[in-house]
Amino acid sequence: xxxxxxxxxxxxxxxxxxxxxxxxxxxxxxxxxxxxxxxxxxxxxxxxxxxxxxxxxxxxxxxxxxxxxxxxxxxxxxxxxxxxxxxxxxxxxxxxxxxxxxxxxxxxxxxxxxxxxxxxxxxxxxxxxxxxxxxxxxxxxxxxxxxxxxxxxxxxxxxxxxxxxxxxxxxxxxxxxxxxxxxxxxxxxxxxxxxxxxxxxxxxxxxxxxxxxxxxxxxxxxxxxxxxxxxxxxxxxxxxxxxxxxxxxxxxxxxxxxxxxxxxxxxxxxxxxxxxxxxxxxxxxxxxxxxxxxxxxxxxxxxxxxxxxxxxxxxxxxxxxxxxxxxxxxxxxxxxxxxxxxxxxxxxxxxxxxxxxxxxxxxxxxxxxxxxxxxxxxxxxxxxxxxxxxxxxxxxxxxxxxxxxxxxxxxxxx
Ligand SMILES: Cc1ncc(COP(=O)(O)O)c(C=O)c1O
Numbered sequence: 001x002x003x004x005x006x007x008x009x010x011x012x013x014x015x016x017x018x019x020x021x022x023x024x025x026x027x028x029x030x031x032x033x034x035x036x037x038x039x040x041x042x043x044x045x046x047x048x049x050x051x052x053x054x055x056x057x058x059x060x061x062x063x064x065x066x067x068x069x070x071x072x073x074x075x076x077x078x079x080x081x082x083x084x085x086x087x088x089x090x091x092x093x094x095x096x097x098x099x100x101x102x103x104x105x106x107x108x109x110x111x112x113x114x115x116x117x118x119x120x121x122x123x124x125x126x127x128x129x130x131x132x133x134x135x136x137x138x139x140x141x142x143x144x145x146x147x148x149x150x151x152x153x154x155x156x157x158x159x160x161x162x163x164x165x166x167x168x169x170x171x172x173x174x175x176x177x178x179x180x181x182x183x184x185x186x187x188x189x190x191x192x193x194x195x196x197x198x199x200x201x202x203x204x205x206x207x208x209x210x211x212x213x214x215x216x217x218x219x220x221x222x223x224x225x226x227x228x229x230x231x232x233x234x235x236x237x238x239x240x241x242x243x244x245x246x247x248x249x250x251x252x253x254x255x256x257x258x259x260x261x262x263x264x265x266x267x268x269x270x271x272x273x274x275x276x277x278x279x280x281x282x283x284x285x286x287x288x289x290x291x292x293x294x295x296x297x298x299x300x301x302x303x304x305x306x307x308x309x310x311x312x313x314x315x316x317x318x319x320x321x322x323x324x325x326x327x328x329x330x331x332x333x334x335x336x337x338x339x340x341x342x343x344x345x346x347x348x349x350x351x352x353x354x355x356x357x358x359x360x361x362x363x364x365x366x367x368x369x370x371x372x373x374x375x376x377x378x379x380x381x382x383x384x385x386x387x388x389x390x391x392x393x394x395x396x397x398x399x400x401x402x403x404x405x406x407x408x409x410x411x412x413x414x
Contacts, residue, residue: 046255060274067091146194198236282367305338
């Protein structure tokens with residue numbers, strides 16, 4: 001475990017988090033290099049001996065230093081915008097290992113992706129196929145595509161992170177997929193490569209994945225009968241993590257199960273993990289600003305808010321919060337609320353903690369959808385990002401300044 005207690009002090013690898021809080025201030029994201037690498041290694045272990053790619057979902061934690069570390073370990077990337085592709089390239093990632101997901105790709109994004117030569121477009125609608133065909137024609141190129149199908153399985157996760165139901169905006173209904181492929185096969189600047197699905201996030205039970213896989217394999221067989229040959233399956237991301245005592249599946253074992261199911265077929269495999277690589281590779285450090293108990297509630301006002309970490313406010317997500325150093329304060333039940341002027345601005349409710357003013361707590365499991373979803377709401381600067389590698393500490397994202405926030409704004413002249 002990359003985050004662990006040593007003599008009651010919380011460490012990341014060989015570094016005490018209190019020293020990091022002291023040196024860089026709070027709020028502050030802290031990541032463990034070893035954690036990122038060992039999670040990615042689980043995926044590579046599962047894929048060993050099988051043709052395929054692990055395409056880390058950049059949206060989960062997009063800092064270029066992190067992307068660079070993963071690229072050096074052989075990762076490809078799942079991107080959803082030109083900005084994410086530019087990050088990957090800046091980080092030294094290989095465009096040939098990039099899959100491009102997302103429902104609303106624009107002409108210039110497709111153009112750039114074709115110019116740098118990505119592995120595949122994961123297309124989400126017939127209109128998008130037409131646009132990709134047009135851009136590829138304009139550039140005199142052939143665009144590799146995979147159709148994101150919506151297998152209509154219930155991932156039984158939070159509704160906001162469930163994506164594979166027929167009333168979700170993502171992908172094409174699997175029942176319509178054959179006709180969409182038949183039409184795409186006739187387009188001159190399109191090359192059909194794969195089938196793709198991503199049914200949701202934070203999945204602990206693997207049954208929905210396997211149900212989706214069965215449906216996708218049926219589709220592959222139906223397409224083969226029509227002489228449309230699929231060379232890769234992209235099963236998306238979605239594997240859950242332990243936030244609150246969940247027991248997530250063994251990643252390598254899950255991939256082995258998938259390999260077992262596709263046995264006898266000439267298919268390579270792509271996975272797009274985000275959360276399972278980054279969530280427990282990072283924490284958010286925040287300091288108790290004030291304690292404000294009243295007759296009904298004990299509020300601990302902390303210096304991080306929903307603008308720094310929106311998951312609790314947005315999805316009612318629960319993340320463990322713990323003191324990074326021992327405290328002699330009495331144990332009480334606290335709501336940890338941020339500085340933002342919204343009632344929904346909290347990072348944790350009803351937490352038993354021995355809090356005192358200026359104590360620093362770590363919000364665990366903040367490496368995924370943490371900094372990457374942060375905002376400047378209430379004109380607050382984004383926090384800094386620190387990467388620990390053994391005993392070495394690197395600033396991989398400086399704390400934002402008000403000048404940077406105001407950079408693109410201007411007064412009118414009268
Ligand atoms: C298409 C696609 N792939 C991969 C991911 C990553 O999912 P997770 O972080 O649950 O692994 C997402 C997340 O939203 C996604 O939409």
